Amino acid sequence: MVILAGKISKGTLMDQIYIPKERPLGFELGAPVVIKPAIEEAEIKAVYYNVDKLEPIKVMIIQNIFSELSALDNIIVTGSFLERGFQFNDIDVILINDKKTDPKKIEQHLNKLFDLNFHIIALDYNILLKGLETDPLYQAMLSRYVAKKRLIFRYKNKINYKLLDLHLLKSNLLIKNFDYLTGSQKYDMTRNLMAIFLFLNNRKISNAVIDGEIKKLLKEKAESIKHNIINKALFLKEFKGLYNKIFDRILDGVKNGSE
């Protein structure tokens, strides 16, 4: 788009902006135009955590999200949007605000504004901390992010077996619907299973660790799962084996009285 720059000068009844007689297309007499201050809006210096490289267009989108939601305490962009390329399903955004925020409303607003799919989680800092202590997927999600402000967390894993049982149900869907799921759905369910496994073993949870363990324990590359090119019989055998082991361990945990 061609932009013309000018200066506001003082007029008698109204002030004006002079532009040259020889003008590019789109600036004909009578054409509607927009004028706005040429001073750039201050760019928010984003914090990159475990994100080495990001495509310029994604950086621009993140900057625009931050400006759009500038009233909130902190904004965290995470998930597949931060992976290389453009194969993300949606943009995961965690909003941290002490005042109540309506995530659905913001989601609809951003979907419309950017013409992309957003998945918004809104919570306050204490809930986020509680989520990190008890939810392996929160830990996986926050192992890599771009945020408006730096995040400092101090927490210890708290194993709540009943919650882990709930989380595990998500991976159960892979066994039941294998033939009808996309590669990325299968990967999400596998990732969930592996995050629970790592959490129960008090291990560090990050995307790289999860993918490494998928290869080691399920004998399949994460990329092959995402592309839905896996050997069904072999994969399901390993998956069910691990699923049952984790399920038994969770039920033993409940039995032994730790929540």
Add this chain to the structure above:
Amino acid sequence: MEVNRKKLINLFIENISNAILHRILEKAVEDDVIRRYYDKEFLNSFEIAKKYREKINPVDDKLPDSSEIKGIIIKRVNNELKIRISKGYKNIDLSLVESAANTILSELKIN
């Protein structure tokens, strides 16, 4: 992939049972603050089940085999819950299963 009616109903039952199981187990989690944030999984199973339902005829009317489907769902959810109860799970209310099944099945125009 072309799927026959029987297979679709089975897939529907698997997923809706998972959703109901999730709803009941959610209520057994003692931590109220955390619990509020965990209905997403219920929605996952529910949405998948809904997609299968949309492919089962009659799409806009009650299914002729609705009471059989409901019976299978209740049995499956009860079995899963009983495994947990035998392992010491507390706060599981088996009486909620039927009403949860009724609500969800009506919503999906099964009964």
